[in-house]
Amino acid sequence: MSELCHADIQITGLVQGVFFRAFTSRIAKSLNIKGYVHNMPKSAVEVVAEGHRNDIEELIMKLHAGPPESLVENIATKWSDYTGQFTTFEIK
Numbered sequence: 140m141s142e143l144c145h146a147d148i149q150i151t152g153l154v155q156g157v158f159f160r161a162f163t164s165r166i167a168k169s170l171n172i173k174g175y176v177h178n179m180p181k182s183a184v185e186v187v188a189e190g191h192r193n194d195i196e197e198l199i200m201k202l203h204a205g206p207p208e209s210l211v212e213n214i215a216t217k218w219s220d221y222t223g224q225f226t227t228f229e230i231k
Contacts, residue, residue, distance in 0.1 A: 141193040143221035148186040149179070150202055152212035159184055160230045162206040163198075170194040173225035189225050192218075 150159070155178050163176045163186055172190040179185050186202070188195050205211045 141191045143190065143223075144192045144195065145219045145221050146186075146188045146195050146199075147217045147219070148188060148199060148202070149215045150184045150186070150205075150211055150213070151182060153182065153208075153210035154184045154205065155182055157208035158206050159209050162209075163202060164228055164230050166198055166201050167228040170198055172198055173228055175225070175229040175231050177231035187225075188228075189221055189223070 160176045160178070163184070167174070167176070167186075167188060170190065172188045172194055174187040174189050176184060176186045188198060199214060199216060202214060203211055
């Protein structure tokens with residue numbers, strides 16, 4: 140198993156109004172990732188995720204594809220230390 144970690148992930152492109160947050164939540168929950176996803180200004184979505192690094196990396200890989208109506212232009216990830224502050228994964 141990989142180490143526990145925290146990731147702040149920003150996704151840009153056509154990612155609002157295309158069920159991207161629901162898509163993200165479904166995958167995160169299936170990977171036992173905790174945190175949240177929410178819309179940001181300027182056609183972006185932010186994911187705050189905690190869990191095993193390999194699970195978060197799998198989430199990021201799946202976010203590159205996104206739901207059918209989306210068009211992901213860029214994903215930027217900042218890794219940091221695990222905090223344990225989340226008990227669920229939510230859509231905000």
